[in-house]
Structure formats: C-alpha cells, structure tokens
Amino acid sequence: MASVATSGRRWQDTLEERRFLAPLLIAPAVLFIALLVGVPLVLAIYLSLTDATAGSLTGEFVGLRNYLDAWDDENFRRALKNTVIFTVVSQAIVLVCAGFLAHALVRNFRGKWLLRFFILLPWAAPVALSTVGFLWIFHSLYSVVNWTLTHDIFPGGPAFYPYKAINWAFARDFWPGAIQITPIEPIDPPQWLGEPHLAMAAIILIHAWRIIPFATVIFIAGLASMPPEIDDAAKVDGATGLRKFWYVTFPLQLPIALVALLFGIVFTATDITVVQVLTQGGPFNSTQILTTWAYATGINGAALGEGAAISLYLLPPLALVAIVMLWFARKVEVT
Amino acid sequence: MKRESLLSYLVVGPFAIVLAFPFYWMLMTSLRSDDDLYDIQQVPFKFNADSPTINNYKFLLQDTDYLRWLENTVIVGVAVVAITLVLALPAGYALARLSGRWGQGVGVGIFLTYLVPPTLLFLPLSRVVADLDLNDRLWSLIVVYPSFTVPFSTWLLMGFFKTIPPELEDAALVDGASRLGALARVVFPLSVPGILTVVIFSFSLVFNEFIYALTFISSSETRTISSGVPIELIRGDVFYWGALMAATLIPAVPLALLYNAFLNRFIAGFTGGAFR
Numbered sequence: 001m002a003s004v005a006t007s008g009r010r011w012q013d014t015l016e017e018r019r020f021l022a023p024l025l026i027a028p029a030v031l032f033i034a035l036l037v038g039v040p041l042v043l044a045i046y047l048s049l050t051d052a053t054a055g056s057l058t059g060e061f062v063g064l065r066n067y068l069d070a071w072d073d074e075n076f077r078r079a080l081k082n083t084v085i086f087t088v089v090s091q092a093i094v095l096v097c098a099g100f101l102a103h104a105l106v107r108n109f110r111g112k113w114l115l116r117f118f119i120l121l122p123w124a125a126p127v128a129l130s131t132v133g134f135l136w137i138f139h140s141l142y143s144v145v146n147w148t149l150t151h152d153i154f155p156g157g158p159a160f161y162p163y164k165a166i167n168w169a170f171a172r173d174f175w176p177g178a179i180q181i182t183p184i185e186p187i188d189p190p191q192w193l194g195e196p197h198l199a200m201a202a203i204i205l206i207h208a209w210r211i212i213p214f215a216t217v218i219f220i221a222g223l224a225s226m227p228p229e230i231d232d233a234a235k236v237d238g239a240t241g242l243r244k245f246w247y248v249t250f251p252l253q254l255p256i257a258l259v260a261l262l263f264g265i266v267f268t269a270t271d272i273t274v275v276q277v278l279t280q281g282g283p284f285n286s287t288q289i290l291t292t293w294a295y296a297t298g299i300n301g302a303a304l305g306e307g308a309a310i311s312l313y314l315l316p317p318l319a320l321v322a323i324v325m326l327w328f329a330r331k332v333e334v335t
Numbered sequence: 336m337k338r339e340s341l342l343s344y345l346v347v348g349p350f351a352i353v354l355a356f357p358f359y360w361m362l363m364t365s366l367r368s369d370d371d372l373y374d375i376q377q378v379p380f381k382f383n384a385d386s387p388t389i390n391n392y393k394f395l396l397q398d399t400d401y402l403r404w405l406e407n408t409v410i411v412g413v414a415v416v417a418i419t420l421v422l423a424l425p426a427g428y429a430l431a432r433l434s435g436r437w438g439q440g441v442g443v444g445i446f447l448t449y450l451v452p453p454t455l456l457f458l459p460l461s462r463v464v465a466d467l468d469l470n471d472r473l474w475s476l477i478v479v480y481p482s483f484t485v486p487f488s489t490w491l492l493m494g495f496f497k498t499i500p501p502e503l504e505d506a507a508l509v510d511g512a513s514r515l516g517a518l519a520r521v522v523f524p525l526s527v528p529g530i531l532t533v534v535i536f537s538f539s540l541v542f543n544e545f546i547y548a549l550t551f552i553s554s555s556e557t558r559t560i561s562s563g564v565p566i567e568l569i570r571g572d573v574f575y576w577g578a579l580m581a582a583t584l585i586p587a588v589p590l591a592l593l594y595n596a597f598l599n600r601f602i603a604g605f606t607g608g609a610f611r
Contacts, residue, residue: 021514022429026441029426029489036482037448043459097350104346107339115347117595118355124594125358125587128545128561132569133361133583136576142372144360147379209354221602270452273545277565291454291546298458299550308458315455322447 048309054302066309070297075285076310079293082200083314086289087268090207094215094264095257101212102219123213131277134206138192146189161186196286199279203287206278207268214267215260222256223249258328262321270314290314358587361580365391372576391577399575400555401582404563407473411559412541414477419484419537420530427492428522432501442493449486453546456482461550475551476559480544484537491536491601495529496522532600535593542586560586 048066052059070076105116122130137144149163163184171183184190192198226249234240234248272291275281281288281296288296290313298307363380364372366387377383395401430442460479469475499522507517541559548562555567564582568575594601 022433022438025425025429029422029445029485030441032422032481032485033445033448036479037451037456037486040456040459040463041451043463044455047459047462100346101350104343107343109340109343112347113595115351116598117591118351119347120594120598121358121587121591122354124539124591125583126543126545126561126590128543128565129583129587130357132565132579133357136364136580137357137360141375142379142576144379151378209357212350212354217598217602224602266450266452270454272454276545276549294454294458295546299461304458304462311455311458314452318450318452318455322450325447325450326443 044308044312047305048312050305052304054299054304059305062305066306067313070306070310070313075288076293078285079281079288079290079310080313082287083269083289083291085200086204086207087265090204090211090268091261091264093204093208094211095261097208097212098215098219098260099257101216102223105216106220106223119216120213122210123217127210127271127273128277130210131206131274134202134278135193138202140191140194143189143192145192149184150186150189163189193279194283196283199283199287203274203278206274207271210274211264211267215264218256218260218263219253222253225256226252255328258324262325266318266321269317358584361584365577365581365584367391367577369577391575392581394575395578395581399578400558400563400567401560403556404558404560405586407557408542408559408561411473411476411480412538415480415484415541416534416537418477418481419488419533422481422485423488423492423533424530427489428496428518430489430493431496442490445486446490449483449490453483453544457546457550460547464551470551471553471557473557476541476544476547479547479551480541483544484540487540488533488537491533492526492529495526495532499525528600532597535597536601539590539594542590 047059049061049063050059051062051066101119105112105119136142149166150161152159152161154160163186167183170181190198192202230248230252234244239248270291272289272295275287275289275292276295279287281292290310294307294311297303297310301307366389367382368385368388368390371377371382371384371386374384426445430438430445433441464470464475464479467475469478503521503525504514504517507521508514512520543561544559545561548559549566552558552562555563558567560582564579568579568582
C-alpha cells in the first residue's frame with residue numbers, strides 16, 4: 001500500500017494507517033459503553049454496599065449487610081426460586097417448540113411468508129403491550145380461555161365442553177400424587193391471575209410465547225448454514241427421519257441451539273416487564289422475581305442499597321452465561 | 336416433495352394459530368363496543384349489539400395521550416438510531432477489518448456488555464438521571480438507550496462488514512482512491528442492507544424498552560408507548576379494554592411486517608459476527 005502514497009499526503013497516511021485508524025474508530029463506542037454500562041454497574045455494586053436511600057447516591061458503608069438482609073426476607077427467597085422456575089420451564093418449552101418449527105420452516109412452501117409473519121408477531125410486538133393483551137385474555141370475568149373451557153364448542157352438534165375433558169383427564173383423586181389439579185366448575189372458572197400456581201403458569205406461558213420466535217429464527221440460521229453435502233452423505237448412508245435427526249442434525253445443531261438457549265435464559269431471567277405488568281408480583285408476592293422485587297424494594301420502598309443488592313444476585317448467573325459463550329466462541333474460532 | 340410440504344403445514348399451522356391467537360383476540364376486542372364486550376351472555380367470537388365499531392380507535396386517538404406517546408417514542412427512536420449509527424458504524428467496520436487477538440477481544444467484550452441487563456442498571460441510573468436534572472425528560476431516554484443498542488449494533492455490523500471482502504477496498508486503493516473514498520464508494524453501498532437492519536432493530540428495541548421509561552419518566556405527556564399504555568390507560572379499576580387492545584395492535588403489526596421482511600438479513604448478520 002505504501003507504494004501508492006505520495007509525500008504530499010503524509011498526514012493522511014498516518015491517519016489511514018491501521019495502527020492509528022482502528023483505535024480511533026473503535027474508541028467512541030468503547031468509551032460510550034464504558035460510561036453507560038461500566039460506570040452504572042460499578043455504581044450498583046457500590047450502592048449495594050451502602051445504606052443509600054432514594055434521596056441520595058451515597059450512604060454509610062455497611063459491608064454485606066444488604067445482601068444478608070435481602071436473603072433473610074422470605075419474599076426474596078421466593079423471588080429467587082421463581083426466577084429459576086420461570087426461566088428453566090419456559091426455556092424447556094421454547095427449545096422443543098422452536099426445534100419443530102425451525103425444521104418445518106427451513107423448507108419452502110406456499111404461504112410461508114404469511115405463516116412466518118404470524119409466528120414473528122409475539123417477538124415483534126412490544127412486550128409491555130402484548131402483556132396487557134394477556135391481562136385481558138386471562139381476565140377474571142371475561143377471559144376467552146375460560147369462556148372456551150366452559151361452553152359447548154360445537155353448538156347444535158354433540159355437546160362438547162372442553163372443561164369436562166380436562167376434569168376427566170386431570171382432576172381425579174387417583175392421579176399419581178405429585179400433581180393435584182382441582183376440577184374446573186363452570187360457575188367458578190379458574191382465576192388465572194388471582195391464584196398463585198395459575199399465575200405462575202400464565203407467566204411461564206407468556207415468556208415461552210414471546211421467546212419461541214427468536215429461538216426459531218436462530219435455529220433456522222443454524223439449519224440453513226448446514227452444508228448440503230451433509231444431507232447427501234446422510235442419504236447415502238441410509239440415515240432418514242428420526243435417525244438422521246439424532247445422529248446427524250442434532251450434534252451439528254447443538255452449538256447454535258446453545259446460543260439460542262443462553263440468550264433465552266438472559267432474556268427471561270432479567271426481564272421485569274411481563275411480571276410487572278401482569279401481576280406486579282402478586283397475588284401475595286407469590287409471583288415475585290428478582291427484578292420485580294428489586295424494583296419494589298429500591299424504587300417503591302426507597303431502599304436503594306438493598307434494591308441494588310437484590311438485582312446484583314443476578315450477576316453471578318449472568319457471568320456464568322458469559323463464560324459459556326466465550327468458551328463457545330473460542331471453540332468455533334479454532335475449528 | 337409434496338409430502339414434505341404437507342408435513343410443514345401440519346407443524347407450522349398449529350404453531351402459527353397459537354402464537355398469533357392473542358393478536359387475533361386483540362383485533363376482535365378492539366372492534367367490539369362496550370355493550371358487546373361486557374355482556375357475559377354473548378358469544379365473544381362473534382360481533383353482537385352495535386359491533387363491529389371503530390369507536391375504540393377513535394377514543395384512543397382523540398381522548399388519550401396515545402398519539403403523544405407515539406410521537407415521543409419516534410423522537411427517542413430517531414435520536415437513538417442516529418447516536419447508534421455514529422458510534423457503531425466505525426467501530427463495527429474497524430473490528431471486522433482488525434484481525435488478531437486484540438480485535439477479537441474487543442469485539443467479544445462489546446458483545447458481552449449486551450448481556451448486562453437494564454434491570455441491573457436502572458437503580459443507579461435512576462439516581463444519576465435525577466442528579467443530572469434529566470428526570471421526566473425524553474433526554475434521559477435518548478442518552479441511556481444507546482447503552483443497549485450500541486453493543487448489539489456493533490456486533491451485527493461487524494458481521495456484515497466481514498462478509499465484504501477487503502480485496503474490494505484494496506482494488507479501489509490501487510485505483511488511487513483514499514481509504515475514506517474507498518469506504519464511501521465501495522463499502523458503504525454494499526453495507527446498506529446491514530445498516531437498514533441495525534436501524535430497524537434499534538428502533539424496535541426502543542419501542543420495547545420498559546424499565547427505564549418506567550423509572551425515569553413520571554408524567555403522562557413525556558411517556559413512550561411501552562410505559563404509557565400499561566401505566567396511564569390502566570387507572571385503578573377503570574379499564575378501557577377495547578382501546579388497550581387497539582393500542583397494542585397499532586405498533587405490533589408494522590413492526591412484525593418489518594421483521595419478516597428483514598429476517599434473512601438479521602440471521603446473516605447475527606451468525607456472521609462470530610459463530611461461523
């Protein structure tokens with residue numbers, strides 16, 4: 001490149017040399033991120049070690065007392081447990097559903113564009129607003145779910161009430177111990193957001209519903225990047241259907257599935273919107289998660305220090321996710 | 336071939352119905368009159384009484400601050416997208432062209448900051464915003480939102496720039512163009528799809544953001560739609576269900592159309608960044 005340069009452009013050359021140009025181009029972004037992510041993160045750690053209240057950014061240094069105080073609260077431990085349950089169960093549902101969907105969507109067929117539009121809707125809609133939609137779907141009086149459960153869905157034909165089938169299958173005395181489901185009564189339909197277990201189920205379903213499109217998109221990316229020779233090789237070896245999936249597709253897709261899973265975990269565990277809009281942690285704090293409990297303590301309860309401590313309990317799991325991602329990125333780099 | 340696409344329909348069809356059902360239901364609700372909506376004897380899958388009606392939409396647009404919230408969101412969105420591009424474009428380009436450990440390290444580092452969630456930062460930031468006297472002003476959101484759009488966009492753009500072979504630039508340099516000239520005339524036109532993708536996804540992240548908007552903003556006329564609808568339209572026991580559902584549909588449908596149109600580019604950028 002140097003041979004092209006003439007002596008009259010020396011200043012420009014220096015600027016254009018990679019050694020100087022690259023840091024110059026990267027620096028603004030790095031500085032901005034350091035200022036708006038790094039500094040608040042350090043500030044959060046500092047606050048969690050003080051007794052700061054809503055009025056000020058400083059407070060008396062109290063060591064780990066905020067962390068211990070938070071831990072001693074029964075609501076905190078329930079919030080921690082709920083965060084784990086919501087994340088694990090919803091992501092399990094997401095992985096299975098997205099796996100099926102991606103395999104079906106990677107092919108070309110008529111009307112794919114429209115169907116893909118429908119599937120992308122939950123991901124594209126602002127979460128706070130679609131959760132308001134679920135407030136209505138699970139409404140105590142006008143819930144469409146309950147209406148469908150307790151009405152004859154083939155009017156004029158054979159009388160079929162969905163709740164009867166559910167009661168027949170699940171709400172029995174002899175149902176193997178662990179799961180107990182009370183029968184559904186048409187005059188007293190399930191209160192989805194008013195009963196702790198049902199509210200938890202609703203939250204899990206909403207999380208799964210909104211992450212499935214994202215995971216599907218990532219899975220499609222993985223399937224699309226599989227070289228066609230592998231398909232041919234599998235065909236030559238006589239691997240089809242389930243066998244091909246288990247021995248060929250599954251091992252090859254594992255890395256990208258892991259990416260989708262890690263993102264799903266981060267999106268679910270650190271989300272506050274769904275629970276804050278749907279139940280605000282209720283009924284009776286039964287659906288609190290770490291983020292809503294931090295909000296309730298730090299903003300509503302004005303205990304800034306303890307709120308920061310509660311949200312910082314999220315940091316170790318996030319660091320773990322980051323380490324797995326780094327390890328994964330390096331592994332891909334080597335191959 | 337025929338059997339395979341039948342199989343696709345059998346899998347995708349039911350999923351599409353379940354995933355899109357809430358939006359179908361929002362549409363139904365938004366078109367029904369109050370008399371119809373709150374009559375328990377009616378079949379909710381049919382229009383009864385004086386439905387369908389557009390009164391809910393009229394109410395939403397005329398009697399609430401909804402248009403104001405939409406306007407605020409767009410203002411914040413445009414400003415955030417501008418800041419994001421100014422910061423992420425040069426960084427993404429440099430990181431894509433910078434080989435070796437150093438560049439890789441910074442790239443991964445920037446990406447990892449995307450994993451630090453707003454729910455961890457909103458408490459200290461709420462105090463900083465108050466101390467800077469930005470409380471209840473759109474500026475607070477314009478300054479803070481790029482903290483999650485920049486890492487994400489830098490990562491996506493890095494992936495896009497990696498797909499543009501450096502030989503193209505070198506050829507322009509040999510032809511006598513300066514590096515900036517080569518950038519403007521060769522690289523930029525090729526990266527327009529990538530830039531568009533970043534614009535769309537940054538914009539939609541701004542539409543989505545809830546916790547900062549909830550903590551920093553306190554008066555109705557400064558809200559964005561993501562916090563305005565659940566906070567201001569739900570007041571005590573008074574629910575405007577028809578209007579609430581209309582409020583959700585209005586941004587959701589265009590956003591989903593954009594996502595659908597740019598999905599392939601998003602996939603290319605996301606996987607091109609590092610995981611290939």
